[in-house]
Amino acid sequence: MKELFDILLQTLIAFFSILFITRILGRQQVAQLTVHEYINGITFGSIAATVATDLGQSTGGHIVGLFLFGALTLFMSYLSQKNRGLAKVIQGEPILVIQDGHILEKNLSRFHYTLDDLTHLLRKKDIFNIQDVKYAILETTGEISVLKVVEKENVKVEDMKLKVDQEDLYTDIIVTGNIIYDNLKKRDISVKWLTSQLKMMGVKDIKDVYYATLDKDKKIYIDYFNDNLNNPADITEAP
Template sequence: MKTFIEVIVQTFLAFFSILYLTRILGRQQVDQLTFHEYINGITFGSIAATLATDVDQRTWQHFIGLVLFGILTFSVSYFTMKHRTISKVLEGEPILVIQNGKILEKNLKRARYHIDELNVLLRQADCFSPDDVEYGLLEINGKLSIIKRGDKRNVTVGDLNLQPSPETIPTELIIGGQIIYENLKKKNINGRTLLNELKMYGVNRIEEVMYASMDQSGKLYVDKFHDKLNEKIDISEDNKGV
């Protein structure tokens, strides 16, 4: 019974200690963490878990270790903000991995990245070929920042000196084959009108629709459970079957 109570007390202590320390240390999201901040987060969790469950050693020993680790982490973060040299040593710096559409293999190797990993980052940046990239920088948090070549950049309404219309969130009308009647009322349409509109998309029954929404202009987007695609694309290396 004594051990059970000790675990409860230590768990509460570990939980609120790490909650307070992380609140002080910063609010970065996971994808914003640098490498040493990510490692520190793992170590924090490990120390806190030991503090919560280890009843063989004194609680204050683990607690002091947790607080001391928090102080060291805060100190490192403070000095990296104040001193550029320390920041470069501990956190690293961006690495140029693509220039004028060419992959810089030595820099990619220095970052310990494989070409497949680079391709994933390119696709996440809405780019499917290094040839479209003027400059590609691998950031210290692992993300890829790119500047597309001039002939590959998307033209914006600002480039054309046009005044864009305000964007609004489309209203969901059908989800999983079920009509959202409250949203139908917002759009001032009834079920019969909606069904007539859906027939233009080859839909005969509401149950055939996985998702449907309507934008501010009244344009309907419809996605059926069974999409009839003329061509199925397989991006895997083993393309024996789709």
């Protein structure tokens, strides 16, 4: 009975300690979790669980450790606000991953994101065609910010009284230089047809293609490993 009471008491202490620390750190810390805050969040949970269930060690020592990690998190946030260079080291900085409908593969790999990760984030933004994207920026929180090309901005069709064709889903046919044969089969397309179309589009080697899709009218979109952009944008800050 005493052990049950001790666990109940320590759980309450751990819960309200975490609640108190979270309120001190502020709502922004919860809504936009940075790397060091994520690490400390895991540590908070681990220490709080120990406080709640470990009856063999000093509860006071665990509570001190809990508040110490909270103080360190607050201190790192303070330093980040005061020193922009240090903030970039601790939190990282946003990076451009799409420009003018072209995927910037090197920038994407810096965040260890795959093509599937990128297309997933775009779909969450209701974007199914990369050609609709003027700029896409991968934020330090792992979210993506998108600026569409002006022709694809959200304007209500009924307001403009225009007749437009409904877009359909796009089929992935090449991913990182590899043909997706199953998708070709689903669309009843032969490899010979695909290679002939790519040749007409100037593709010398399929291995040069990072990503290619096919629309309902069999129009092919191609993104190369080497995009050769005329005016590559750079959103990073000068050192």
